[in-house]
Amino acid sequence: MAKAKSVYVCTECGAQSPKWQGQCTGCGQWNTLVESVAETAATARFASLADGSGKLQKLAEIDPREAPRQPTGVEELDRVLGGGLVPGMVVLIGGDPGIGKSTLLLQALSCIVKTQSVLYVSGEESAEQVAMRARRLQLDCGEMPLLPEISLEKILAQLREAKPAVAVIDSIQTLYSEALQSAPGSVAQVRECSAQLTRHAKATGTCIILVGHVTKDGALAGPRVLEHIVDTVLYFEGDTHSSFRLVRAFKNRFGAVNELGVFAMTDKGLRGVSNPSALFLSQHPQPVPGSCVLVTQEGTRPLLVEIQALVDSASSPSPRRLSVGLEQNRLAMLLAVLHRHAGIVCADQDVFINAVGGVKISEPAADLAVCLAIVSSLTSRALPRKLVIFGEIGLAGEIRPAPRGQERLREAAKLGFELALIPSANAPKQPIAGIEVRAVDRIEQALACLREWRDQ
Secondary structure (H helix, E strand, O other): OOOOOEEEEEOOOOOEEOOOOOEOOOOOOEOOEEEEEOOOOOOOOOOOOOOOOOOOOOHHHOOOOOOOOEOOOOHHHHHHHOOOEOOOOEEEEEEOOOOOHHHHHHHHHHHHOOOOOEEEEEOOOOHHHHHHHHHHOOOOOOOOOEEOOOEHHHHHHHHHHHOOOEEEEEOHHHOEOOOOOOOOOOHHHHHHHHHHHHHHHHHHOOEEEEEEOEOOOOOEOOOOHHHHHOOEEEEEEOOOOOOEEEEEEEEEOOOOOOOEEEEEEEOOEEEEOOOHHHHHOOOOOOOOOOEEEEEEEEOOEEEEEEEEEEEEEOOOOOOOEEEEOOOHHHHHHHHHHHHHHHOOOOOOEEEEEEEHHHOOOOOHHHHHHHHHHHHHHHHOOOOOOOEEEOOEEOOOOEEEOOOOHHHHHHHHHHOOOOEEEEEHHHOOOOOOOOOEEEEEOEHHHHHHHHHHHHHO
């Protein structure tokens, strides 16, 4: 029997090389080539879509249909998806092992099956294991069709026969196509199976949800083209030692990106958290130095997050700058702005910044909160109680506006905060009940407001 020929395929762009090399010649990425079986060319693997979209058409003659969204029954998941599932939508959800991907999807299908036809394809667990999980979670899903199968051709045949409205494939890395010789989970198999399932979803209107594995770096395993094929990419985040989970949308063709869904893991499965700001706020009996409350924006949802700063005398010639949950390079820039425009010197101090609750904040509207937390810790003077802050700081010391400032203020007032320090451009035209707003233009004015509050 002839030995199978091997090629090396790039997991980022899919380019092939006859031998291994450190850098991909196609996209220039390093250490992305993996060995795979060379596949022979096959014909007619991808037919035109059944709806005639393979024909030449004029855009003005196409009548788009606004299909209603299908709620999943899990409010936080609907928020991340943009309101629910869309017919023909392909969703890819990834996360660390044991974080709750299968549990969340099983809960969603148990709600959808009451009004729509569904199909759960299990490639990693047996039928008995899935039934045990459903029983442990006390889910009413006795009528849910379950298919323990990893053959792509058999799965597609079952999808054509059953014609479900929603199908879950758990997981895409376990599937294999008989048209290819490589093992399940290889670059060729993942690319082939995902393309065939996406083609079926667009042709029939079935919403397909794919579960994907992640690498040790937290990125989705397999070729990067997998994320380009699907309509929505969700990441399941959270520490396995903590009971809280975050679902974040990084790509969504049918809704907003960077939406955040917050769940709590209980013995009855995942439960949505109605007030996620409580997770990211520490409960101090008295105000403590170095603690500041930031109103950040995750998609369309305002969140209140506690920013903590610790400034201490450096024990080495090179002071440490450590930031957890915020960008480290931005911390160095903010320290320079404080020194130049406010006279706050931290050159001989170690500076540590932490966002409580493990949340990652990428927006620059956290700048003002970080600076005031640093000043509070350096001077050992606590900020006023019930104070919230947001605003971006420029290199010239100016405080720039943040998007959706009114929504942030209303959320803070709803949670009982009474003071707000914000950019002047975000000052509300009409007073917001229950909260006093101070608007400033520069970092010096913000520090003057703090001194005024302390003297009161």
